[in-house]
Amino acid sequence: MKYASIITRAIVGGVLLYAGFMKAIGPSAEFAALISAYKILPAALIGPFAIGLPYVEMWVGLFLLFGFYTRQASVATLVLISSFSMALLSSLLRGIDLVSCGCFGADSLSPRYTIVLDMILLVLSIVSYRQSKIPPAYSLDKVLP
Amino acid sequence: MNFKRFVTASLLILAPVIAVHLVKQTQWGPVLATPPERQLGGPGAKVIIVEFSDFQCPTCARVEPTIHQLLDVYKGKVRFIYKYFPLKMHRNAMPAARAADCAADQKQFWPYHDRLFDTQLAWATLTDPTTSFMAMAEETKLDIPKFTACYADVTRTIGIEQDVKEGTAREVSATPTFFVGDERLVGQVIATDGARTIEKAMRQ
Numbered sequence: 313m314k315y316a317s318i319i320t321r322a323i324v325g326g327v328l329l330y331a332g333f334m335k336a337i338g339p340s341a342e343f344a345a346l347i348s349a350y351k352i353l354p355a356a357l358i359g360p361f362a363i364g365l366p367y368v369e370m371w372v373g374l375f376l377l378f379g380f381y382t383r384q385a386s387v388a389t390l391v392l393i394s395s396f397s398m399a400l401l402s403s404l405l406r407g408i409d410l411v412s413c414g415c416f417g418a419d420s421l422s423p424r425y426t427i428v429l430d431m432i433l434l435v436l437s438i439v440s441y442r443q444s445k446i447p448p449a450y451s452l453d454k455v456l457p
Numbered sequence: 458m459n460f461k462r463f464v465t466a467s468l469l470i471l472a473p474v475i476a477v478h479l480v481k482q483t484q485w486g487p488v489l490a491t492p493p494e495r496q497l498g499g500p501g502a503k504v505i506i507v508e509f510s511d512f513q514c515p516t517c518a519r520v521e522p523t524i525h526q527l528l529d530v531y532k533g534k535v536r537f538i539y540k541y542f543p544l545k546m547h548r549n550a551m552p553a554a555r556a557a558d559c560a561a562d563q564k565q566f567w568p569y570h571d572r573l574f575d576t577q578l579a580w581a582t583l584t585d586p587t588t589s590f591m592a593m594a595e596e597t598k599l600d601i602p603k604f605t606a607c608y609a610d611v612t613r614t615i616g617i618e619q620d621v622k623e624g625t626a627r628e629v630s631a632t633p634t635f636f637v638g639d640e641r642l643v644g645q646v647i648a649t650d651g652a653r654t655i656e657k658a659m660r661q
Contacts, residue, residue, distance in 0.1 A: 337628070
């Protein structure tokens with residue numbers, strides 16, 4: 313059970329960290345163009361969102377990976393991944409032809425694979441949340457109470 | 458929050474910011490050889506502007522007048538190099554690049570390039586843009602049998618993919634991306650910062 317926590321945190325935290333990093337190192341204009349393709353956010357918010365979201369993903373991913381404020385990081389992960397899934401599902405239901413999900417900057421997945429990945433991450437986030445009621449094993453929360 | 462937790466939190470927050478900053482500081486690689494048909498300006502010009510562009514990208518079409526204006530103002534002082542960067546999200550971008558590359562074979566790259574951007578709205582959403590590209594070939598007085606054979610040759614994409622590889626190595630992922638000397642400008646920023654960046658490159 314103690315290994316389950318570190319494994320789920322490593323997978324979910326690692327994916328968030330990678331996704332945020334790949335977006336942050338690329339031009340934010342490109343990510344902004346991908347966000348606008350979803351037709352969800354008002355134009356005025358797209359720019360700040362394109363700059364800010366990659367860092368939020370990296371911070372949440374890093375906190376989860378190291379098990380620091382694990383419970384809060386797990387909740388933030390659930391919120392992030394649920395939002396991504398809903399945005400993707402909503403665009404698919406509205407018939408928007410997204411060539412790329414925009415999840416990993418230049419290394420993007422097709423929306424079909426992204427839905428599967430999001431579902432896996434969502435399940436792992438729930439596992440991580442359930443295991444974070446007490447400071448999990450191999451976490452900074454355990455070392456720095 | 459105790460002191461140790463405060464320091465740890467600060468480190469975890471700062472680490473990605475520093476990592477991204479360091480990666481973005483990376484120096485761009487050299488500009489690889491480009492056929493002279495896709496270059497404008499004197500070979501001895503002090504400043505080189507490289508554009509990675511996609512014929513189906515609306516912003517690329519919108520910045521065209523700005524590029525023409527900059528090339529007029531800095532005539533003889535800058536050399537402009539066009540690199541193909543057809544984005545996967547634009548289904549007709551690769552065929553358009555192939556058509557333009559075939560026009561380049563007949564020394565008509567720039568007229569064809571201008572026609573592609575001028576008529577972008579008409580062909581961008583077509584299932585098969587071949588008829589439009591053929592019409593442009595006639596308008597730009599190309600040898601049609603030669604153009605047709607060239608356009609049908611799928612190996613033409615190899616050269617285009619090389620430009621894409623070069624762009625990817627220079628961390629291009631959006632179009633248009635310009636390199637003015639060492640500085641990178643993405644999108645319509647060329648309209649506001651283009652002249653300043655050229656002046657800066659000329660001073661270096």
